Amino acid sequence: MKILVLPGDGIGPEIVSQAVRVLNHLDQKYALGIALEYGLIGGCAVDATASPFPDETLKKARIAHAILLGAVGGPQYDSLPRAQRPEQGLLAIRKSLNLFANLRPAQVFEELAHASSLKNELVVNLDILIVRELTGDIYFGEPRGIELRNGERVGFNTMIYSESEIKRIAHVAFQSAQKRGKKLCSIDKMNVLEATQLWRDVMIEVAADYPDVSLTHMLVDNAAMQLVRNPKQFDVMVTGNIFGDILSDEASMLTGSIGMLPSASLDENNKGLYEPIHGSAPDIAGQDKANPLATILSLSMMFKYTFNRLDISQEIETAVKSVLKSGLRTRDIASKDDAVIGCIAMGDAVITALGK
Numbered sequence: 001m002k003i004l005v006l007p008g009d010g011i012g013p014e015i016v017s018q019a020v021r022v023l024n025h026l027d028q029k030y031a032l033g034i035a036l037e038y039g040l041i042g043g044c045a046v047d048a049t050a051s052p053f054p055d056e057t058l059k060k061a062r063i064a065h066a067i068l069l070g071a072v073g074g075p076q077y078d079s080l081p082r083a084q085r086p087e088q089g090l091l092a093i094r095k096s097l098n099l100f101a102n103l104r105p106a107q108v109f110e111e112l113a114h115a116s117s118l119k120n121e122l123v124v125n126l127d128i129l130i131v132r133e134l135t136g137d138i139y140f141g142e143p144r145g146i147e148l149r150n151g152e153r154v155g156f157n158t159m160i161y162s163e164s165e166i167k168r169i170a171h172v173a174f175q176s177a178q179k180r181g182k183k184l185c186s187i188d189k190m191n192v193l194e195a196t197q198l199w200r201d202v203m204i205e206v207a208a209d210y211p212d213v214s215l216t217h218m219l220v221d222n223a224a225m226q227l228v229r230n231p232k233q234f235d236v237m238v239t240g241n242i243f244g245d246i247l248s249d250e251a252s253m254l255t256g257s258i259g260m261l262p263s264a265s266l267d268e269n270n271k272g273l274y275e276p277i278h279g280s281a282p283d284i285a286g287q288d289k290a291n292p293l294a295t296i297l298s299l300s301m302m303f304k305y306t307f308n309r310l311d312i313s314q315e316i317e318t319a320v321k322s323v324l325k326s327g328l329r330t331r332d333i334a335s336k337d338d339a340v341i342g343c344i345a346m347g348d349a350v351i352t353a354l355g356k
């Protein structure tokens with residue numbers, strides 16, 4: 001199991017080092033033969049090489065079976081030219097490794113349901129999977145730019161999807177639904193945008209291969225509303241890159257704790273990039289305050305999707321749940337009277353819960 005570790009910026013290094021401790025622990029326990037390699041991405045890569053995604057990192061990423069990423073970005077990079085911003089590193093690794101299938105579960109942990117901004121009964125036991133297309137759409141469409149037209153500046157981007165791009169994400173979404181509640185809701189804006197009319201047409205065509213999954217469609221504005229009105233109506237949602245970006249942030253807040261949510265970005269062979277969905281939180285970086293659980297849960301996804309070890313995947317999830325049950329909380333998930341522990345202590349707790 002060759003794993004490339006990309007700690008990144010801000011709290012990235014500290015959350016990733018707790019996840020690496022968990023990996024090493026599992027490696028010893030099961031003799032997995034894990035080989036770790038480290039690389040640079042984001043702001044730290046810009047500082048060292050002037051590029052947010054150096055060739056060296058791309059080379060290592062191509063060889064790896066899986067990649068564990070912390071977070072990228074920080075205020076000191078905001079004024080750099082676009083090509084040097086840390087976020088470009090993230091977009092570049094997704095595109096160059098063809099990581100088109102982004103899985104973002106939004107799961108409410110029983111012990112943390114009270115932290116949601118929605119009423120408890122709306123979110124208790126909530127378990128949604130958002131399948132977001134990650135290498136197409138307006139994120140990468142050409143032409144794009146800012147230019148002078150008739151004496152004024154004009155900014156433009158292109159929303160574009162080909163049939164084959166829609167098909168492959170559709171298959172991932174239908175197969176995910178087959179393994180869960182067998183309900184798939186495809187999100188588009190077909191009443192206005194042709195690119196998403198094609199999206200809907202192709203979803204309907206692919207549905208013929210999956211008679212056991214019920215497919216519904218929803219316009220994105222309505223989906224944004226339904227997510228806060230009655231989120232439990234959803235099982236798997238599938239959507240394009242830009243709508244998925246927005247809806248997955250919205251869905252994460254239903255769970256009350258962005259510090260808990262993992263993600264996977266997969267290519268056609270289940271090679272994957274695994275990362276927490278939260279950002280680099282520069283305000284608390286280096287203070288042992290960050291929550292490492294989303295990164296540790298990203299390992300759980302890694303064992304499930306890339307290494308096909310459902311047993312270990314489940315074991316990690318169970319360990320995290322038992323740590324929550326025992327009342328241990330980092331600052332972001334603590335209620336008023338909870339005692340708060342740091343990032344390292346949270347890593348210790350998970351390792352203890354995993355047992356020898």
Ligand code: IPM
Pocket residue numbers: 087090091245
């Ligand atoms: C995400 C992030 C990225 C995106 C940014 C940092 C480029 O918001 O992973 O959702 O827009 O995809």
Ligand code: MG
Pocket residue numbers: 245246249
């Ligand atoms: Mg986002």
